[in-house]
Every structure is written in C-alpha cells, then in structure tokens.
Amino acid sequence: MRRYVTLRTAVETSRSRPTIADVARRAGVSPAAVSFAVNDRPGVAPETRARILAAAQELGWRPSATARALTEARTRSVGLVLARDPAHLELDAFFVRFLSGIERTLAAADYALLLKLLPPGIEVGAAAYERLAAAGRVDGLLLTDVERPDPRLPRLERVGLPVVIAGRPEQPVRVPWVETEHAPGIAGAVEHLVSLGHRDIAFLGGAPAYEFVQARLAAWRDALAAAGLRAGPVVHAADGESARVGTLLDGPASAVVCSSDALAMTVVAAARERGLQVPGDLSVTGFDDSPLALLASPALTSVRVDYAEFGAAAAAALLAAIAGEPPPAFTPSPPRLVRRASTAQPA
Amino acid sequence: MRRYVTLRTAVETSRSRPTIADVARRAGVSPAAVSFAVNDRPGVAPETRARILAAAQELGWRPSATARALTEARTRSVGLVLARDPAHLELDAFFVRFLSGIERTLAAADYALLLKLLPPGIEVGAAAYERLAAAGRVDGLLLTDVERPDPRLPRLERVGLPVVIAGRPEQPVRVPWVETEHAPGIAGAVEHLVSLGHRDIAFLGGAPAYEFVQARLAAWRDALAAAGLRAGPVVHAADGESARVGTLLDGPASAVVCSSDALAMTVVAAARERGLQVPGDLSVTGFDDSPLALLASPALTSVRVDYAEFGAAAAAALLAAIAGEPPPAFTPSPPRLVRRASTAQPA
DNA sequence: GCCGCCCTCTAAAGCGCTTTAGGTACGGTT
DNA sequence: AACCGTACCTAAAGCGCTTTAGAGGGCGGC
Numbered sequence: 001m002r003r004y005v006t007l008r009t010a011v012e013t014s015r016s017r018p019t020i021a022d023v024a025r026r027a028g029v030s031p032a033a034v035s036f037a038v039n040d041r042p043g044v045a046p047e048t049r050a051r052i053l054a055a056a057q058e059l060g061w062r063p064s065a066t067a068r069a070l071t072e073a074r075t076r077s078v079g080l081v082l083a084r085d086p087a088h089l090e091l092d093a094f095f096v097r098f099l100s101g102i103e104r105t106l107a108a109a110d111y112a113l114l115l116k117l118l119p120p121g122i123e124v125g126a127a128a129y130e131r132l133a134a135a136g137r138v139d140g141l142l143l144t145d146v147e148r149p150d151p152r153l154p155r156l157e158r159v160g161l162p163v164v165i166a167g168r169p170e171q172p173v174r175v176p177w178v179e180t181e182h183a184p185g186i187a188g189a190v191e192h193l194v195s196l197g198h199r200d201i202a203f204l205g206g207a208p209a210y211e212f213v214q215a216r217l218a219a220w221r222d223a224l225a226a227a228g229l230r231a232g233p234v235v236h237a238a239d240g241e242s243a244r245v246g247t248l249l250d251g252p253a254s255a256v257v258c259s260s261d262a263l264a265m266t267v268v269a270a271a272r273e274r275g276l277q278v279p280g281d282l283s284v285t286g287f288d289d290s291p292l293a294l295l296a297s298p299a300l301t302s303v304r305v306d307y308a309e310f311g312a313a314a315a316a317a318l319l320a321a322i323a324g325e326p327p328p329a330f331t332p333s334p335p336r337l338v339r340r341a342s343t344a345q346p347a
Numbered sequence: 348m349r350r351y352v353t354l355r356t357a358v359e360t361s362r363s364r365p366t367i368a369d370v371a372r373r374a375g376v377s378p379a380a381v382s383f384a385v386n387d388r389p390g391v392a393p394e395t396r397a398r399i400l401a402a403a404q405e406l407g408w409r410p411s412a413t414a415r416a417l418t419e420a421r422t423r424s425v426g427l428v429l430a431r432d433p434a435h436l437e438l439d440a441f442f443v444r445f446l447s448g449i450e451r452t453l454a455a456a457d458y459a460l461l462l463k464l465l466p467p468g469i470e471v472g473a474a475a476y477e478r479l480a481a482a483g484r485v486d487g488l489l490l491t492d493v494e495r496p497d498p499r500l501p502r503l504e505r506v507g508l509p510v511v512i513a514g515r516p517e518q519p520v521r522v523p524w525v526e527t528e529h530a531p532g533i534a535g536a537v538e539h540l541v542s543l544g545h546r547d548i549a550f551l552g553g554a555p556a557y558e559f560v561q562a563r564l565a566a567w568r569d570a571l572a573a574a575g576l577r578a579g580p581v582v583h584a585a586d587g588e589s590a591r592v593g594t595l596l597d598g599p600a601s602a603v604v605c606s607s608d609a610l611a612m613t614v615v616a617a618a619r620e621r622g623l624q625v626p627g628d629l630s631v632t633g634f635d636d637s638p639l640a641l642l643a644s645p646a647l648t649s650v651r652v653d654y655a656e657f658g659a660a661a662a663a664a665l666l667a668a669i670a671g672e673p674p675p676a677f678t679p680s681p682p683r684l685v686r687r688a689s690t691a692q693p694a
Numbered sequence: 695g696c697c698g699c700c701c702t703c704t705a706a707a708g709c710g711c712t713t714t715a716g717g718t719a720c721g722g723t724t
Numbered sequence: 725a726a727c728c729g730t731a732c733c734t735a736a737a738g739c740g741c742t743t744t745a746g747a748g749g750g751c752g753g754c
Contacts, residue, residue: 017483017507019710030734035712043732062481066416067710070739075413077461077484086447086655090440091638100433103464112484114424115462117450134409136364136740137424137459160364240641265642272644291438292639294587295612297619308433366740377704382742390702414740417709483710 018059027055038063077112078318079138081128083120084145091239091262093290094307098166101311102142109319114138133159140318142166143175146211162321166314167211176327178317180310182212183219185303185335186257189285190223192301192337193255196345198283202232202253204245204263216259216287239266246270254282254346261286261293264300264342279344289338298341305335365406374402385410424459425665426485428475430467431492438586438609440637441654445513448658449489456666461485480506487665489513490522493558509668513661514558523674525664527657529559530566532650532682533604536632537570539648539684540602543692545630549579549600551592551610563606563634586613593617601629601693608633608640611647615689626691636685645688652682 024031029052036044037052044052056062069075080102082089089095099113106113114137116128129152132138141159143152146167153173156163165177193201203220205213217234224231232253237244239262248256249271258264264286271282278284278298286293289304309332317327371378376399383391384399391399403409416422427449429436436442446460453460461484463475476499479485488506490499493514500520503510512524540548550567552560564581571578579600584591586609595603596618605611611633618629625631625645633640636651656679664674 017481020712021710031711032713032735033733036733039712045732048732060481062478063712064417064710065482065484066413066422067739068712069413070411070417070710070741071712073739086443087638089443091438091642093437096433096436096442099462100464103462107463107465112461112463112479114459115446115450116454116460117447118454131409132459134364134407135412137412239638262638262642269642269644291434291586291609292642295438295609295616295639297616297644367742368740378741379705379743380703383703386742392702395702410742411740414709415742417711417740418742420709 017064018061020061020063023052023056023059023061026059027052035063074139074322075137076110077114077138078106078140078142078315078322079114079116079129079132080142080144081116081118081132082145083118083128085120086117088238091260091290091292093261093288093292097307098144098311098314101308101313102315103311104308105312105315105319111139111319130155130159133161140164140322142314142318144314146170147209148211148214150211162318164314164318164321164327166310168215170211176317176321178310178314178327178330180305180307180313180332181334182303182305183215185287185305185337186216186219186259187223187226188335188337189257189287189301189303190220190227192339193257193283193285193343194227194229196255196283196343198255198346199229200232200251200253200255201229202248202251202256203234203259204248204256204267205234205236205259206238206263208236213259220257237263237266239263242266242270242273246274249274249276249282255284255343256282257285259287261288261290261296261300261302263287264302265292265296268296268298268300268342279342281347283343283346285343289336293338293340296342301340301343302338303335304338306333309333364411365408367408367410370399370403370406370408373406374399382410421486421669422484423457424461424485425453425487425489425662425669426461426463426476426479427489427491428463428465428479429492430465430475432467433464435585438607438637438639440608440635440639444654445491445658445661448655448660449662450658451655452659452662452666458486458662458666477502477506480508487511487669489661489665491661493517494556495558495561497558509665511661511665511668511674513657515562517558523664523668525657525661525674525677527652527654527660527679528681529650529652530562532634532652532684533563533566533606534570534573535682535684536604536634536648536650537567537574539686540604540630540632540690541574541576543602543630543690545602545693546576547579547598547600547602548576549595549598549603550581550606551595551603551614552581552583552606553585553610555583560606567604584610584613586610589613589617589620593621596621596623596629602631602690603629604632606634608635608637608643608647608649610634611649611689612639612643615643615645615647626689628694630690630693632690636683640685640687643689648687648690649685650682651685653680656680 020031020034024034037049140162144166148170163175168179233251245266264284267284268278276282286300286302289302293300293302313330320327367378367381371381384396487509491513495517510522515526580598592613611631614631615625623629633647633649636649640647640649660677667674
C-alpha cells in the first residue's frame with residue numbers, strides 16, 4: 001500500500017485548530033480521503049476509514065463549519081429576528097417555549113440558531129432580515145409576531161432565502177407559513193364560562209396589531225355567536241394597564257376572557273380595586289397557562305397551548321424549505337383548558 | 348485609465364448572490380480593489396472607491412460572511428449556551444434582559460449571537476460548548492448560570508477560544524468573568540425591612556446550586572449581621588412550591604426576603620392560605636422588579652437590577668478578549684429598591 | 695531628461711474544506 | 725495474454741473572500 005506523503009513538514013507544534021490536512025497526514029491518506037470518511041461516503045476501505053477516524057479523534061479535529069459553509073454553500077444555521085420590546089417579552093410564555101421547540105428541531109439536524117433581538121420598529125426589523133440574508137449568514141429565516149398588515153411580508157420575497165412564517169399572515173404571501181391551534185383554545189374558555197352560566201362575556205386582548213390577538217378575538221366572537229350570546233365589550237391593553245382594563249368592569253360583563261395570563265392578572269387586580277371578588281363577582285380566564293397562572297391568586301383558569309411543538313414544526317418547515325422539500329405535515333395538539341380558581345358560576 | 352477585464356463572460360442572469368468578482372467587473376476593477384474599498388483601506392482613489400461602492404449597491408452585494416470568516420479566521424459571532432429548563436426560564440426576568448443587553452453590544456460590533464438552549468444536564472452543556480468551539484462556529488463563548496461548584500469550568504480551558512463568564516465563579520479560573528451588583532440589592536431590601544421595624548427576617552431563595560442564589564443568601568446574612576440581628580430561617584424552593592415555602596411561616600419571621608419576584612408571589616400565596624395578610628402580618632420583598640411585581644397584589648416591593656447593562660458588559664468583555672485586549676472597565680449601576688405594597692411595619 | 699518615489703491598482707496565493715475527474719492495482723473474463 | 729470492471733484512493737480545482745508582493749504611471753527633484 002502506497003502511503004500519501006506531503007512535503008510540508010508536520011509542525012504540529014502550533015496550538016491552532018488542526019485542519020483536514022493534519023488528519024490526512026497522520027492517517028497517511030489524502031485530504032480527500034478524510035473528507036470522504038467523515039462524511040460517510042462510499043469509496044473508503046473500512047480499515048482506512050477507521051484509521052482516519054482514529055486520527056481525527058486523536059487530533060481532536062472537527063471539520064471547520066466555516067470552510068464547509070463555503071464549499072457546500074450553506075451555513076447550517078437559521079435566523080430568528082424578534083422585534084419586540086424586551087419588557088414585553090419578559091412575561092411572555094410564548095417566546096421561551098417557542099424557542100425551545102425550535103432548538104429541539106435544529107439541534108437534531110445539527111443546525112444552529114442565530115438570534116437577533118431588536119427594539120421594535122418594523123423598518124429596522126426587515127432590514128435586519130435582509131442584512132442577515134445578504135451576508136449569507138443563515139440558510140433560512142423564521143418570522144414570527146405577525147402583524148396585520150405586516151410591512152415585512154412584501155419585502156420577504158426579495159430576501160432570496162427560504163423563509164417560514166410562524167403565524168397566519170393576513171395578506172396573501174408566497175412564503176410558507178405554519179400555524180398552531182391557539183385560537184380554538186379561546187372557544188374552550190368561552191364554552192366553559194357559558195356552561196357555568198355566564199351570559200355577558202368580555203374580551204381583553206393585547207396589542208390589536210398582532211395577528212394572534214385578532215385570531216383570539218375572532219375565536220371569542222365566534223364562540224359567543226355559537227352559544228347564541230351577544231359579544232360583550234372588547235378592550236385591548238398592555239399588561240398592567242389597569243385603568244383601561246377597568247373600563248371592562250363598568251359594563252354588565254360577569255366574565256372576561258383574556259389573551260394572556262398577565263392580562264388576566266391585570267383584570268383581577270382591577271376588579272379587586274373596585275371591590276369585586278374573583279371569581280365570586282367576576283370570572284376571569286387567562287391564556288398560555290404560564291407559571292403565572294399558578295402563582296396568581298386566585299389561580300387562573302387558563303388555556304395551555306403547546307408552543308414548543310409549534311416552534312419545532314416551524315423549524316422543521318424551514319429545514320424542509322431549505323432542502324427544497326415540501327413542509328412536513330403538522331397537526332398541532334389541541335389546546336387544553338386548565339380549570340382553576342378564577343372561574344365560577346356568576347353571582 | 349486602463350480598465351480591468353476578465354475573460355469570464357458576465358453571465359449575470361443567475362439568480363444567486365453576486366460575488367466580489369461581479370462587483371469588480373461592473374466597476375471595472377479587480378476583486379482586490381473591491382475588497383480594499385469596502386473595507387475602508389487606503390490605496391483606492393476616492394472616485395474609484397465611489398464607483399465600486401455604487402456597483403456594490405446596484406448589485407445588492409454584501410461580502411459573504413462565510414468567505415470572510417474563512418480568510419479572516421473569525422466568524423464574527425459568539426455563542427451563548429443556556430442549560431436551563433425552559434419552564435424555569437419562563438418567569439425569569441434575567442434571561443430576556445441579559446439577552447437584550449448582549450445583543451446591544453454585539454449589534455454595534457456587527458457580531459451575531461448563536462443561541463443554544465438545552466435541557467439541563469451539565470455534561471450536555473459542556474459538550475455543546477466544545478462542539479461549537481471545535482467546529483469553529485463562534486469566536487468566543489459566554490457562560491452564565493454559574494453553579495458551585497461548576498463542572499463546566501475545569502473544561503473551559505480546553506475549549507481553546509475566548510470565554511467570558513457572566514457571574515462569579517466559586518473556584519479559581521483562568522477565564523475572565525464579569526459580575527454585576529445584584530447581591531447588594533438584598534442589603535437594600537433587608538435595611539428597608541429593618542427600618543420598618545422587622546427583627547425576624549427570613550430568606551427564600553431559588554435552587555441553592557446557583558451561585559447567584561448563594562450570593563444573595565450571603566448578602567442577606569451580612570446585612571442582618573450588620574444590623575445586629577440574627578438570621579432567620581432559610582428555605583430554597585422552586586417557584587410555586589408553596590408547601591415548602593409555607594414552612595417559613597411556621598417560625599417567628601415577620602418578613603421574608605426572596606431572590607425573585609416569582610418566589611415572592613409564592614410566599615404571598617402561602618401566607619394567604621394560612622390566613623396571613625401581606626403586608627399586615629407578613630412583609631415580603633421580591634427581586635428583579637419584573638413586570639410581575641406590579642401585577643401581584645399586593646404589588647411587590649422589589650429590587651431592580653440592570654441586567655441589560657450586565658449583558659452588555661459581558662459581551663463587551665468577550666469582544667475584548669477576542670480582540671486580545673483587556674476587558675473594558677465595568678461599573679455596574681447600583682441596584683435600586685422599589686418600595687411597593689408588600690412591605691409594611693410589623694404588626 | 696532621467697531617476698526614484700509614491701500612489702493606485704492587479705496578480706496570485708491561500709483560508710479549510712468538498713467534489714469531480716482520473717489513476718492504479720487487482721481479480722476475473724474472453 | 726490482452727482486456728475490462730471494480731474498489732480505493734489521489735490530484736486539483738474551486739467556493740468567495742483577504743492580503744502580500746509587485747507592476748505601472750505620473751510627478752517632482754536634480
């Protein structure tokens with residue numbers, strides 16, 4: 001057997017990372033053979049492969065992600081740009097769960113996640129996407145927090161990279177999107193309240209610009225219509241904005257359906273200020289079933305949605321798009337109403 | 348003026364990203380000239396530079412981050428590995444604020460953040476660091492959630508990449524670390540309670556394995572000693588673990604200092620279960636001043652620490668380490684006690 | 695009017711991989 | 725004995741940039 005020899009003296013004294021050439025030299029083969037071996041390609045004798053892998057192991061060599069990215073024309077990383085105020089993210093149960101689902105999928109595929117957290121301002125957000133794409137830092141992009149209308153969407157096709165939207169765009173887009181079954185969870189909350197005997201049910205949602213807030217609002221409206229009830233008052237507010245939230249309590253509503261647990265706590269606080277008891281005088285449902293729901297007193301009846309699963313599905317769809325395949329089927333598990341102490345029969 | 352011409356026919360029909368050669372051709376210069384121009388190096392005539400930049404603009408060209416990474420031997424990205432249970436992260440005010448601070452620094456330096464979110468399990472966590480480093484995906488690593496002792500630390504020197512620890516390692520390490528002034532905030536809480544007249548002050552902290560929990564515990568102890576008081580009971584618990592938290596209330600303590608707002612809410616709930624009023628029968632202080640503090644009822648007296656500033660400083664130290672410079676000075680702004688309704692004079 | 699210098703720009707190598715196009719040796723056919 | 729396949733493996737190009745060495749031209753000084 002002829003051994004492959006290079007003239008370069010093997011100065012392995014350097015402390016920098018070994019290269020494929022170092023491994024090749026040590027295993028007595030060409031760099032190409034090393035490449036074939038580590039990538040599990042045919043054309044390498046089993047014992048040669050073993051020798052190569054051993055050499056790589058001994059040297060602690062792993063192929064440079066950068067060099068690979070250059071030759072394979074893909075970085076094995078995807079980007080997620082979040083253009084939300086950090087303060088708004090703090091109590092958001094969605095973000096962390098969604099992120100962990102994304103990670104689960106990406107890690108399995110050996111992809112990395114590039115996270116960009118920006119102060120809000122759509123223009124900035126879109127520009128960030130485009131910069132990431134133009135620099136070729138990522139193979140694809142994940143979009144979330146869809147607004148209606150969303151100014152980012154028209155610009156998306158210019159990005160020239162696979163993009164998957166996590167959410168349901170209002171306007172028609174040529175970009176694939178993935179949505180989970182969060183809104184139907186509202187129906188469960190309404191039905192629960194109706195079955196308790198409530199006839200006047202209000203809605204308290206977050207910023208109306210968000211599509212997911214609108215979807216929940218619509219679900220609330222539909223569920224009321226299905227129950228033959230008229231829609232009670234609707235208020236949009238930020239967490240803790242108790243003045244505005246309090247206006248909900250001026251009407252006849254005996255129950256409030258909220259689009260988040262933090263908002264539900266805001267209602268509870270506002271009710272208490274007015275001397276109303278929860279759930280005696282007012283029933284309140286939260287959403288997301290965050291740890292908050294248990295900490296609140298009374299503990300909040302809430303809706304649990306599997307956002308990790310959603311994140312995993314969105315990431316899977318993106319990986320498929322990158323591979324040029326159709327997105328895998330996603331059947332979200334149905335949201336689950338968790339009954340706790342914040343709902344009861346009306347007085 | 349001689350124009351640079353390549354023999355390659357300019358087939359600009361392809362829809363793939365333009366390369367430096369395309370820009371060079373369009374501007375009538377060599378690729379090297381383009382490189383010099385976009386990197387603001389001397390040796391390019393002003394009008395040539397303008398012509399090159401215009402060509403780049405017209406083509407929508409940005410240098411490939413991948414190719415750059417290969418030649419410059421740096422990726423312009425840093426990694427952050429979080430090995431915490433997502434459920435634990437959900438109510439954590441630290442995480443999001445810290446992240447936004449990191450982003451602020453990185454964005455200014457045109458660095459990207461590679462985030463890895465892992466299920467806990469230290470072995471896994473360290474391996475993730477090493478894989479990221481070995482593949483050359485990042486130029487440096489940020490470590491947080493320091494434990495005592497932390498099994499990751501001894502392995503850190505093998506990583507062969509700049510690392511900065513955000514937190515205070517118990518064992519001596521040769522890796523630079525950055526810490527913020529969170530623990531002294533506890534002293535403020537204790538002093539506040541003492542000034543209200545409390546003599547028996549308990550401590551409720553999160554998992555004792557975390558160094559930051561220990562630091563807060565120590566600060567509590569020191570503050571009590573300084574006030575000439577004996578240390579009340581200490582309990583470590585997870586958010587919502589009210590059974591264990593309740594044991595705090597069996598003793599003589601008239602006040603509880605907590606290491607997070609979520610724990611403070613847990614105490615409040617446990618107290619209420621036993622028929623104790625907050626703050627009438629029991630004063631409680633939270634920590635972090637998360638949005639929770641305002642939503643809770645009573646609103647929580649809490650300690651605000653600027654974690655964004657901390658994240659920014661940690662990232663700055665890492666960038667300095669990458670550049671081979673000493674870390675910039677960091678003087679954290681002092682924590683601020685925010686007095687709200689959960690503390691009052693003892694009965 | 696020639697030399698030398700500076701300014702501007704190009705040629706070409708090289709970063710660490712992957713991949714295509716062979717090339718060699720060995721065994722089995724005709 | 726010449727031939728063909730197959731199995732392994734190597735040479736070399738190329739990914740898109742940066743960078744070093746050096747080429748060419750204009751200009752001032754003598």
